[in-house]
Amino acid sequence: MKNNPAAPLTALALAFSATLLGSQPSPAQSRQFFCGLSYDYPTTMVRNPRGNVPLIAWTDNSWINDTLTPRRRCQEVANRFQDFHDKGQLRVLKAGRVNDQPVICGLGSNQESCNSSNVLLTVSKDRNPDQVLDQLLNTRITVSGQPVFLSGNQEGRIKPQNGADGFASVNFEAFLNDTSDPPGEQAW
Numbered sequence: 001m002k003n004n005p006a007a008p009l010t011a012l013a014l015a016f017s018a019t020l021l022g023s024q025p026s027p028a029q030s031r032q033f034f035c036g037l038s039y040d041y042p043t044t045m046v047r048n049p050r051g052n053v054p055l056i057a058w059t060d061n062s063w064i065n066d067t068l069t070p071r072r073r074c075q076e077v078a079n080r081f082q083d084f085h086d087k088g089q090l091r092v093l094k095a096g097r098v099n100d101q102p103v104i105c106g107l108g109s110n111q112e113s114c115n116s117s118n119v120l121l122t123v124s125k126d127r128n129p130d131q132v133l134d135q136l137l138n139t140r141i142t143v144s145g146q147p148v149f150l151s152g153n154q155e156g157r158i159k160p161q162n163g164a165d166g167f168a169s170v171n172f173e174a175f176l177n178d179t180s181d182p183p184g185e186q187a188w
Helices: 007-017 070-086 129-137 172-177
Strands: 032-038 041-048 051-057 092-098 101-107 119-122 139-141 147-149 168-171
Touching: 032 051, 032 070, 041 070, 051 070, 070 101, 070 119, 092 119, 092 129, 101 129
Parallel strands: none
Antiparallel strands: 032 041, 041 051, 092 101, 092 168, 101 119, 139 147
16 A cells, blocks of 8 residues: 555545535434545545545555554544534534644534544644645545646635634535535536
8 A cells, every 4th residue: 555645635625525416414314424445545434415425544644643553543533523423513624723733623613612522633743734624625536536636726615714713614514515516527
């Protein structure tokens, strides 16, 4: 398995950038987060009306502070996503700092701040969590199914909002429930 440092960002952004097809799920059709395989990497995924969508591909040289194997980290983060979703704490993704570590956290509203009880991911100290959040949200998938980073045309770009605390956040619930097609892409 080749190590690709961009793979975690690409895979998470694929899911955040993917639009859902069909009607919005009812509470009985709740999403399920789990660990699967994508591009031969353990991958935190979400099952939704579109199918199984990759969120984060975990590599050996991951972009988070990782002391666990990629497979174990994948399972732990999938469990966090599911727990936060079930508790209504996955409406907003926000960058922040907890214990002087850069993090991405899941929140019930944009008025909340990151703390030790709502951390989804700890980002390595050399990375800016606002930039990581922006990268996660602004990668798309091509028709061939290969992930790429976009550049140039900014149409359809998702721009995280900076809060009073100076950290970026995005409405993740609206993002997952969006049924419109991204510019230049077709729904199948």
